Amino acid sequence: MSEKSQPLIELKNISRHFSSGETTVKALDNVNLSIYPGEFVAIMGQSGSGKSTMMNVLGCLDRPTHGSYQIMGTDVSNLSPDELAALRRQTFGFIFQRYNLLGTANAAENVEVPALYAGLSRTERQTRAIELLTGLGLGDRCDHRPAQLSGGQQQRVAIARALMNNPPVILADEPTGALDSKSSEDVMDLLKKLNAEGRTIIVITHEEEVAAHAERIIRIGDGKIVADNGTKPENEQTGSTRQSHSKLTGGSIVGETGEAVRTALRALRVNFFRTTLTLLGIIIGVAAVITMMAVGNGSKEKVLTQISSMGTNILNIRPGAPGIRNSGDNATLLPSDAQAISDNISNIEAVVPQRSGKKTLRLGNIDASTTVEGVGHTFPIARDWEVEKGTFFTEADIRSYAAVIVLGATAEKNFFPYGDDPIGKFILVGNIPFEIIGVMKSKGAAPWGGDQDDTAWVPYTTGLVRLFGSNYLNSITVKVDDVAQIEQTEADITALLKERHQIENFNVRNTASFLEMATETQNTLTVLLGAVAAISLLVGGIGVMNIMLVSVIERTREIGIRMATGARRRDIMIQFNTEAGVVCTIGGVIGVLLGFFAGYILSLFDVEIAFSTGPALLAFVCAVGTGLLFGFLPARKAAHLDPVVALSSE
Structure with a gap:
């Protein structure tokens, strides 16, 4: 058999x-069927005959369930x-009866689809389409x-798509079934002409x-060929039927991904409301991560700053x-203990005995419950707390039991809401008059809560x-x-007091340990807030x-069209994963912006906020990763x- 008589398509015992x-x-x-290059074949049959x-x-x-099917000998x-x-x-x-065009x-763009999977560049695709x-x-x-097109125009688009990769074989399934007589004749x-x-x-x-x-008519009934008016083994145009785009073996991942992004944006625009609902979950999740982490970090920084303001060299x-745990109402520590520490322990800059309690202060017709602290000079x-007005009391005031x-x-x-100078005025603490000799600079909230300045x-x-009393x-x-040498000093003080008390009925802590404890606590809180926000993202x-599962169901026919035009499984995976x-x-982008905006709004209500790029970047990456994972x-x-x-899906 000569090369020209080699069948283009050959079915042997196909079931x-x-x-x-x-x-x-x-x-x-x-x-059993052989179709040769250049033939125009019509396969006829009634509904259910097996022609589809x-x-x-x-x-x-x-x-096929059984048999051998060869295309160009393969x-x-x-x-x-x-x-x-x-x-x-x-x-x-492929030319389909219902055109099978992508509605979005x-x-x-419909015509370009086969060339996309064949690897043509975007410019080449557009030009050829x-x-x-x-x-x-x-x-x-x-x-x-x-x-926006008539039935005949849609079928012409389908024909153009079928020709995009210049294939040697055109398969037309009921190409005129949905057309009027004039459009049918044109098709x-x-x-x-193509033949x-x-x-x-x-x-x-x-x-x-x-x-x-057609030049050759094959009739089929009950799954068998019942009539065939002949074959066309010889054809002068056989050589011209070879694929002129044989170099196109498939698109690159980069090119396909870029096209997938454009297709995804089209699909998302078409289903705008559903897309918005889908975006809402991601936006809330990302914004929650950023805002909650900012609140957690802000709270942490505030507490650590407050503790640090006390000094890291404090015992x-x-x-x-x-x-x-003890409230302090315990007759354990005495003023003499403070004096003993001052006299006997080295590496000491200052020792301050303290006794505090809530007292009612009165000045004129104003009274308020305020924390009163008895302290050393x-x-x-x-x-490290400076006096803003007047002076602090002196050692002489301590020794003389001065009412200052x-x-x-x-x-x-x-007590002085109108800005009057308080120095030299007398204020009642309980029923005892005290002369105001100074005002301390503002210190703000205490690490343990409350206002340090209301003292x-x-x-x-x-x-x-x-x-x-x-x-x-x-x-x-x-x-x-x-x-x-703070740890050694701490040990020396502990030893001294144990010797004085004959029992360890006190505890010594340094601000470094407070700082460490507060850091651990705030880190735990931040992680908790982050976990809650991460659940939102999940x-x-x-x-x-x-939503993507629903999209797959709704777009099953589109998937079939893409596969018919040459899309591999990888191409479909890229398409839908890219959409997700x-x-x-x-x-993620909207969520990041919303998270920063929400943090800014909270800051206007005196909530401590500390933004950092880490949580924002992590939230965005997790959002994209979530899309790829769940897509x-x-x-x-x-x-x-x-x-x-x-x-065949509807």
Whole structure:
């Protein structure tokens, strides 16, 4: 047999059986058929005769149950799904009865689809698509969507798409079934012209008028060929039917991803409301992560700053055994303990005995409950707290039990709301008058809560005798000279007090340990807030998966069209995974902006906010990662659809 008589398509003993419950339907039953290059073949049959199954097998959309199917000498029975996709892409152009155009794409974009999977650049695709549409009389309709075109125009777009990769075989399934007589005649003239150019045309039809245009008519009934008016083994145009775009073996991942992004944006625009609902979950999740982490970090920084403001070289001695929580109302620490520490321990800059309690202060017709602290004269040195007005009391005031008082900034505002000078005025603490000799600078909130400035200070000797009625202290504050030796100083103080008390009924802590404890606590809080926000992001991701699963179901026919035009499983995976990624990327960007905006709004209400790039970047990456992760299953489901099943979906 000469090269010219080599069949282009050859079916040997092909059967295609379908199971319906316990019944086996033989759609094709032991069919033998050879089609040669350049033929114009019409396969005729009534509904249920097996002609559509024949087309699906011929176009590699379906696999035969039994038999051998060869295309240009290659047996396709053992080819993988992706190899079959490549074969469809290079060999066949499909023209469907219902056109099967993508509703979200315009005419030119529909025509470009096969070339996308063949690897043509975007410029080449656009140029060729416009050329084909112009040649078919649709040059002025390139930017029109299918809904804006008539039936005949849509079928011409479908023909242009079939010609995009210049395939040697055109498979037309009832190409005139949905057209009027004039449009039907135009389509058949086009097919005859394509055949005259050397292409092999195979038309599936049940209409005698359509079949009459073919040079060879094959009739099929009950899955068998019942009539065949002859073959065309010799054809002068055989050589011209070879694929002129044989170099196109598939698109690159980068190119396909770029096109997938554009397709995704089109699909998202079409389903705007559903897209908005999907985005909402991601936006809320990302914004929650950023805002909550900013609140957590702001709170942490505030507490640490407040503790640090006390100094990291402070030792605080309180009554009660170590590890036992004590309110301080315990006759354990005495003023003499403070004096002993000052006299016997080195590396000490200041020792401040302290006793405090809530007292009512009165000035004229103003009274307020304020914390009153009895402290030593070195209190400003120990706490690095400056006097803003007047002076602090002296050691002489301590020894003389002077009735003098220093106000905090808030206390001053409470009793002198109009800005009067408080120095030299007398204020009642309980029923005892104290002369105001100074006002401390504002310090703000305390690490443990409350307003540090809503305080008044008196000599501890005066306080113990005239205000508190007892001789024990709430605490002793020790400022260490050399912080590098703070642990040794702490040990020395512990040993001294144990020797004096004969029992360890006190505990010594340094501000470094407070700082460490506060850091751990705030870190735990921040992690908790982040976990709550991450759950929001997870819920958003599940929403993406649900929406993408719905999208796969709704767009099953589109998936079938893409597979018929040469899309591999990888291409479908990229398409749907990209759509999920695009949704989450857009949601992530909006979420980041919303998170920063929400943090800014909270800051206006005196909520401490500390933004950092880490949480924002992490939230955005997690959003995109969530989209890809939760988009994988829907994408995989789409990629593993059977082309012929997908195409038959409504």
